[in-house]
Amino acid sequence: xxxxxxxxxxxxxxxxxxxxxxxxxxxxELLAEGGMPAATMEAIAARAGVSKATIYKWWPSRGAVxxxxxxxxxxxxxxxxxxxxxxAALKAHIGALEALLVDGVAGPLLRxxxxxxxxxxxxxxxxxxxxxxxxxxxxxxxxxxxxxxxELRADTxxxxxxxQLFAPVYYRLLFGHAPLDDALAGQLVDQLLDGLLA
Amino acid sequence: xxxxxxxxxxxxxxxxxxxxxxxxxxxxELLAEGGMPAATMEAIAARAGVSKATIYKWWPSRGAVxxxxxxxxxxxxxxxxxxxxxxAALKAHIGALEALLVDGVAGPLLRxxxxxxxxxxxxxxxxxxxxxxxxxxxxxxxxxxxxxxxELRADTxxxxxxxQLFAPVYYRLLFGHAPLDDALAGQLVDQLLDGLLA
Amino acid sequence: xxxxxxxxxxxxxxxxxxxxxxxxxxxxELLAEGGMPAATMEAIAARAGVSKATIYKWWPSRGAVxxxxxxxxxxxxxxxxxxxxxxAALKAHIGALEALLVDGVAGPLLRxxxxxxxxxxxxxxxxxxxxxxxxxxxxxxxxxxxxxxxELRADTxxxxxxxQLFAPVYYRLLFGHAPLDDALAGQLVDQLLDGLLA
Amino acid sequence: xxxxxxxxxxxxxxxxxxxxxxxxxxxxELLAEGGMPAATMEAIAARAGVSKATIYKWWPSRGAVxxxxxxxxxxxxxxxxxxxxxxAALKAHIGALEALLVDGVAGPLLRxxxxxxxxxxxxxxxxxxxxxxxxxxxxxxxxxxxxxxxELRADTxxxxxxxQLFAPVYYRLLFGHAPLDDALAGQLVDQLLDGLLA
DNA sequence: TCTTAAACGAGACGGTACGTCTAGTCTTCTA
DNA sequence: TAGAAGACTAGACGTACCGTCTCGTTTAAGA
Numbered sequence: 006x007x008x009x010x011x012x013x014x015x016x017x018x019x020x021x022x023x024x025x026x027x028x029x030x031x032x033x034e035l036l037a038e039g040g041m042p043a044a045t046m047e048a049i050a051a052r053a054g055v056s057k058a059t060i061y062k063w064w065p066s067r068g069a070v071x072x073x074x075x076x077x078x079x080x081x082x083x084x085x086x087x088x089x090x091x092x093a094a095l096k097a098h099i100g101a102l103e104a105l106l107v108d109g110v111a112g113p114l115l116r117x118x119x120x121x122x123x124x125x126x127x128x129x130x131x132x133x134x135x136x137x138x139x140x141x142x143x144x145x146x147x148x149x150x151x152x153x154x155x156e157l158r159a160d161t162x163x164x165x166x167x168x169q170l171f172a173p174v175y176y177r178l179l180f181g182h183a184p185l186d187d188a189l190a191g192q193l194v195d196q197l198l199d200g201l202l203a
Numbered sequence: 204x205x206x207x208x209x210x211x212x213x214x215x216x217x218x219x220x221x222x223x224x225x226x227x228x229x230x231x232e233l234l235a236e237g238g239m240p241a242a243t244m245e246a247i248a249a250r251a252g253v254s255k256a257t258i259y260k261w262w263p264s265r266g267a268v269x270x271x272x273x274x275x276x277x278x279x280x281x282x283x284x285x286x287x288x289x290x291a292a293l294k295a296h297i298g299a300l301e302a303l304l305v306d307g308v309a310g311p312l313l314r315x316x317x318x319x320x321x322x323x324x325x326x327x328x329x330x331x332x333x334x335x336x337x338x339x340x341x342x343x344x345x346x347x348x349x350x351x352x353x354e355l356r357a358d359t360x361x362x363x364x365x366x367q368l369f370a371p372v373y374y375r376l377l378f379g380h381a382p383l384d385d386a387l388a389g390q391l392v393d394q395l396l397d398g399l400l401a
Numbered sequence: 402x403x404x405x406x407x408x409x410x411x412x413x414x415x416x417x418x419x420x421x422x423x424x425x426x427x428x429x430e431l432l433a434e435g436g437m438p439a440a441t442m443e444a445i446a447a448r449a450g451v452s453k454a455t456i457y458k459w460w461p462s463r464g465a466v467x468x469x470x471x472x473x474x475x476x477x478x479x480x481x482x483x484x485x486x487x488x489a490a491l492k493a494h495i496g497a498l499e500a501l502l503v504d505g506v507a508g509p510l511l512r513x514x515x516x517x518x519x520x521x522x523x524x525x526x527x528x529x530x531x532x533x534x535x536x537x538x539x540x541x542x543x544x545x546x547x548x549x550x551x552e553l554r555a556d557t558x559x560x561x562x563x564x565q566l567f568a569p570v571y572y573r574l575l576f577g578h579a580p581l582d583d584a585l586a587g588q589l590v591d592q593l594l595d596g597l598l599a
Numbered sequence: 600x601x602x603x604x605x606x607x608x609x610x611x612x613x614x615x616x617x618x619x620x621x622x623x624x625x626x627x628e629l630l631a632e633g634g635m636p637a638a639t640m641e642a643i644a645a646r647a648g649v650s651k652a653t654i655y656k657w658w659p660s661r662g663a664v665x666x667x668x669x670x671x672x673x674x675x676x677x678x679x680x681x682x683x684x685x686x687a688a689l690k691a692h693i694g695a696l697e698a699l700l701v702d703g704v705a706g707p708l709l710r711x712x713x714x715x716x717x718x719x720x721x722x723x724x725x726x727x728x729x730x731x732x733x734x735x736x737x738x739x740x741x742x743x744x745x746x747x748x749x750e751l752r753a754d755t756x757x758x759x760x761x762x763q764l765f766a767p768v769y770y771r772l773l774f775g776h777a778p779l780d781d782a783l784a785g786q787l788v789d790q791l792l793d794g795l796l797a
Numbered sequence: 798t799c800t801t802a803a804a805c806g807a808g809a810c811g812g813t814a815c816g817t818c819t820a821g822t823c824t825t826c827t828a
Numbered sequence: 829t830a831g832a833a834g835a836c837t838a839g840a841c842g843t844a845c846c847g848t849c850t851c852g853t854t855t856a857a858g859a
Contacts, residue, residue, distance in 0.1 A: 017808030018850040024810075040322035047840055056811045061842065113321065119377050120318030123311065124238035133380050141380075148399075157399045164381055165390040166399060168371035173363065175377070176370035179317050182331050182339075183362055192363040200398025201346075201355045201364060215829020216828070222831075243819060254832045259821065413803020414855045420805080436718035443845060452806050457847065509717065515773050516714030519707065520634035529776050537776075544795075553795045560777055561767065561786040562795060568770035569762035575713050575769070578727050578735075579758055588759040596794025597742075597751045597760060611834030612824040618836080641814055650837045655816065 020063070027053035028060055029074045033110040036071070041117045044071075068121035068128040075114045076135060079105055085143050091151050092194055098144060099170060099190035106178050107185045116179060141167050157198075169197050218261070225251035226258055227272045234269070235308040239315045242269075266319035266326040273312045274333060277303055283341050289349050290392055296342060297368060297388035304376050305383045314377060339365050355396075367395050416459070423449035424456055425470045429506040432467070437513045440467075464517035464524040471510045472531060475501055481539050487547050488590055494540060495566060495586035502574050503581045512575060537563050553594075565593050614657070621647035622654055623668045630665070631704040635711045638665075662715035662722040669708045670729060673699060679737050685745050686788055692738060693764060693784035700772050701779045710773060735761050751792075763791050 031052035035044040046067055050057045064070045082105055086097045106112040115136075122129035144167050151157040170193055177183050229250035233242040244265055248255045262268045280303055284295050304310040313334075320327035342365050349355040368391055375381050427448035431440040442463055446453045460466045478501055482493050502508040511532075518525035540563050547553040566589055573579050625646035629638040640661055644651045658664045676699055680691045700706040709730075716723035738761050745751040764787055771777050 015808075016806065016852055018810070020809065041318070042322050045840060046842085050811095054811080056813090057842080058812090058844085059810065062809075116318070116321045120239070120314070120321070122377070122379075123314045123318070124240050129379055133378060137378055137380055155401055158397075158401050161399050162390045162394065165371065165387065166394060168374055168381070169367045169391065169395060172370035172374035173366035176366055176373055179320070179373070179377075180331060180335055181320075181327055182335055183366070189363065192360045193367065196360065196364060197367065197395060198399050199356075200400070201359050201396050202398070203353055203356050216831070218830070244821080245819060248832095252832085254834085255821075256823085256833095257831060260830085265820095411803065412801065412857050414805070415857095416804070417855095437714070438718050441845060442847080450806085452808085453847080454807095454849085455805065458804080512714070512717045516635070516710070516717070518773070518775075519710045519714070520636050525775055529774060533774055533776055551797055554793075554797045557795050558786045558790065561783065562790060564767035564770055564777070565763045565787065565791065568766035569759065571773070572762055572766035572769055575716070575773075576727060576731055577716075577723055578731055579762070585759065588756045589763065592756065592760060593763060593791060594795050595752075596796070597755050597792050598794070599749055599752050609834075610826050610832065612836070614835065639814060640816080648837090650839085651816080652818085652838090653836065656835080 021059075024053070024055050024059055025063070028055055028070060029077055031055075032067075032070050033074045033078070033114065036074075036113050036117060037110040040113065041120065044117070065127075066121075066125065068118065068125050071114055071118055071121070072128060072131050072135075075111060075118060078109065078111050078114070079136075083139055083143065091147060091156060092198060094147055095144065095170060095194045096190045098140070099174065099193055100187070102140070102171065102174050103185045103187075103190060106174065112178055115175075119179070140171070144170065166197065170194065222251070222253050222257055223261065226253055226268060227275055229253075230265075230268050231272045231276070231308040231312065234272075234311050234315060238311065239318070242315070263325070264319075264323060266316060266323050267329075269312055269316055269319070270326060270329050270333075273309060273316060276307065276309050276312070277334075281337055281341065289345060289354060290396060292345055293342065293368060293392045294388045296338070297372065297391055298385070300338070300369065300372050301383045301385075301388060304372065310376055313373075317377070338369070342368065364395065368392065417455075420449070420451050420455055421459065424451055424466060425473055427451075428463075428466050429470045429474070429510065432509050432513060433506040436509065437516065440513070461523075462517075462521065464514060464521050467510055467514055467517070468524060468527050468531075471507060471514060474505065474507050474510070475532075479535055479539065487543060487552060488594060490543055491540065491566060491590045492586045494536070495570065495589055496583070498536070498567065498570050499581045499583075499586060502570065508574055511571075515575070536567070540566065562593065566590065615653075618647070618649050618653055619657065622649055622664060623671055625649075626661075626664050627668045627672070627704040627708065630668075630707050630711060634707065635714065638711070659721075660715075660719065662712065662719050665708055665712055665715070666722060666725050666729075669705065669712060672703065672705050672708070673730075677733055677737065685741060685750060686792060688741055689738065689764060689788045690784045692734075693768065693787055694781070696734070696765065696768050697779045697781075697784060700768065706772055709769075713773070734765070738764065760791065764788065 028049060031049045032044055035048050035052060044067070046057055046060060049055075049067075049070065050060055060070065064073070082101060086094055089097060106115065118128060118132055122132055145163050148157065148161065148163050148166055152159060152161060152163075173189065173193060174185065177185050177189075226247060229247045230242055233246050233250060242265070244255055244258060247253075247265075247268070248258060258268065262271070280299060284292055287295065304313065316326055316330055320330055343361050346355065346359065346361050346364055350357060350359055350361075371387070371391060372383065375383050375387075424445060427445045428440055431444050431448060440463070442453055442456060445451075445463075445466070446456055456466065460469070478497060482490055485493065502511065514524060514528055518528055541559050544553065544557065544559050544562055548555060548557060548559075569585070569589060570581065573581050573585070622643060625643045626638055629642050629646060638661065640651055640654060643649075643661075643664065644654055654664065658667070676695060680688055683691060700709065712722060712726055716726055739757050742751065742755065742757050742760055746753060746755055746757075767783065767787060768779065771779050771783070
């Protein structure tokens with residue numbers, strides 16, 4: 006009878022979970038300390054106490070390491086406040102995204118990944134699939150439900166509405182022309198729902 | 204007031220305008236062809252038929268070269284449609300930005316510069332001062348006038364409104380999750396002005 | 402006196418003779434095919450269908466594996482033609498050495514070992530003890546007997562005479578400036594015994 | 600009119616003679632200190648205060664660097680004692696070769712090069728052309744003259760005679776089974792010229 | 798027959814050198 | 829004196845092999 010445990014426990018020495026974590030963490034630390042140019046493979050390996058070959062064995066590029074770092078950091082940040090009303094729920098989502106990006110390494114990490122995405126389609130794809138997609142899906146679902154309830158206009162373009170709620174957060178992160186503060190989420194939601202017209 | 208003396212004509216051989224243009228153009232071409240990793244200083248110098256030292260003599264970094272490339276490409280794209288009404292004027296502005304980014308090298312150029320901005324504050328500053336600032340100022344002025352006319356609500360946050368109009372364009376450029384098409388400008392303006400509420 | 406207990410037969414699985422042979426043979430094949438740089442431990446293990454750890458368990462270094470390869474190849478090449486006269490016996494010895502080195506892997510093997518001997522005294526020692534020594538001893542004995550018989554001059558330096566008979570074979574093997582052919586053995590012996598003087 | 604100075608003084612920065620010497624010297628020192636495994640490209644570059652790229656720019660391999668080192672060390676060791684009689688001249692030649700190899704780095708250098716010659720035909724060729732050839736040519740000429748004078752037998756094989764004079768020196772260098780001392784040269788010449796027969 | 802223990806294959810690990818590439822700087826000649 | 833050519837130092841790149849280390853498996857001796 007077949008063994009049902011899935012990962013097909015191989016014969017050789019198993020992959021070191023300790024090494025995996027040390028690599029991902031070292032990458033994040035270096036990025037936070039010295040920006041993208043400091044997070045070289047060489048430095049990551051040295052900081053993690055790991056051989057470069059070990060990194061290349063499990064990740065095809067620096068971008069891939071950082072992707073894993075980003076997803077590890079933000080594994081449990083998609084919890085959706087179920088009961089809240091639409092306005093509060095949207096503000097909560099945007100506020101959570103801001104909180105995620107404004108401190109810690111997630112902000113620099115995401116900036117580095119957007120840079121890599123320019124020349125590495127795999128990184129771009131992963132960002133869309135695993136970062137952007139889930140967040141947009143939650144909000145899209147909320148908006149769709151609100152339209153169905155008659156709370157929002159029927160001709161609302163959900164894609165674009167999502168952009169208008171989330172895009173400013175990335176925009177301010179990247180250009181740095183305005184702060185990512187508490188007021189932002191409120192203004193984004195209120196202005197979009199109520200409209201600017203007098 | 205403009206300085207009329209042609210910038211301190213020194214003793215020796217004057218700076219070659221031919222070289223300047225060749226460098227900036229070569230940088231743009233390489234970026235368009237092979238993305239950021241192809242636009243090395245070495246490759247730019249070779250393509251432009253120029254010595255690397257000449258590039259370093261006039262620009263402090265690759266980012267600075269690309270900044271000049273971006274500004275050269277988009278020198279005359281801030282012409283504002285004076286007479287139009289608010290709605291049309293905003294759509295025209297957003298549409299012009301989309302057109303600028305969607306074809307040619309301005310899109311990749313801007314992505315590269317946002318990456319560099321992460322580790323080079325001078326690039327970040329230049330982007331804010333010379334790219335973002337003028338565009339935001341024009342729209343901010345429009346919005347301010349509309350508020351004064353009583354056309355828009357008095358409590359409108361102009362900064363945030365500008366973000367909600369422009370940020371989605373960069374957002375789609377960087378993540379590539381949705382197209383930068385003609386419909387976008389219209390949806391952005393209409394949804395923001397009218398609001399989403401039924 | 403020989404120990405008669407077959408080397409402390411322990412409890413566990415006995416050493417695999419099949420593995421030993423596969424390793425030594427693989428090393429020789431790889432050396433013959435791609436020279437020294439091809440005969441890596443990794444490649445030997447792969448070719449032999451053996452784990453690297455198994456090699457390191459029984460040999461301390463690559464040099465040691467190759468030593469065993471050399472001695473295995475040449476186990477029974479010291480048979481001495483008893484009855485022949487001095488001149489014929491010496492020619493037979495040199496000819497046998499040439500034959501050994503000129504085809505098969507013994508030549509490249511010996512070259513590799515001489516290289517290793519430069520940085521590994523154990524290899525140098527083993528080469529002297531087990532390769533050079535026995536061959537020189539046989540010839541030295543022959544020469545000593547001939548001196549005793551009055552056939553050779555009493556002031557002959559046996560060490561140096563041995564060198565003059567054997568060294569040219571290695572010399573041509575290593576530098577490749579002249580062939581290791583049949584004529585060589587005859588010329589070496591005749592010129593040394595008869596002298597060059599007219 | 601063409602410039603007659605041969606090396607076509609180019610436009611750019613000229614090759615640094617200081618770097619060339621430092622590299623060759625560092626290679627020799629490292630070889631002397633730690634044998635072949637210590638003379639890595641990395642270590643040579645570090646010791647010479649030179650970038651690895653500079654080494655690879657001028658030499659295709661470590662073997663090529665060492666070849667240049669050997670030839671530099673032994674540039675002026677082919678001076679032939681013209682007037683001496685045959686016996687004395689041969690002893691002088693062999694003694695000079697011994698002196699060259701017995702101290703300093705020439706011995707280890709030559710051993711390293713013979714190892715490389717096994718897998719790099721260019722090194723083998725260079726050794727034959729520039730190391731072995733000149734030395735053998737001088738002795739061959741001497742022997743040829745002696746035959747013409749009737750001092751040596753007419754049927755002497757000059758190639759083989761050269762081997763019998765020189766090969767033992769390399770043989771002892773490589774195997775280390777007997778010293779490279781002053782007596783050797785005398786014995787080699789006397790035994791070969793006079794023959795071993797009583 | 799069952800236990801025990803050594804040797805085995807597979808293969809991941811930390812380390813180190815490889816040869817290549819790019820960044821910037823420096824030196825020389827030419828325009 | 830600017831510019832082109834090109835050699836220079838510095839250091840990261842991704843690859844390969846080293847020798848060591850866990851694993852799970854195999855094989856025979858001893859209980």
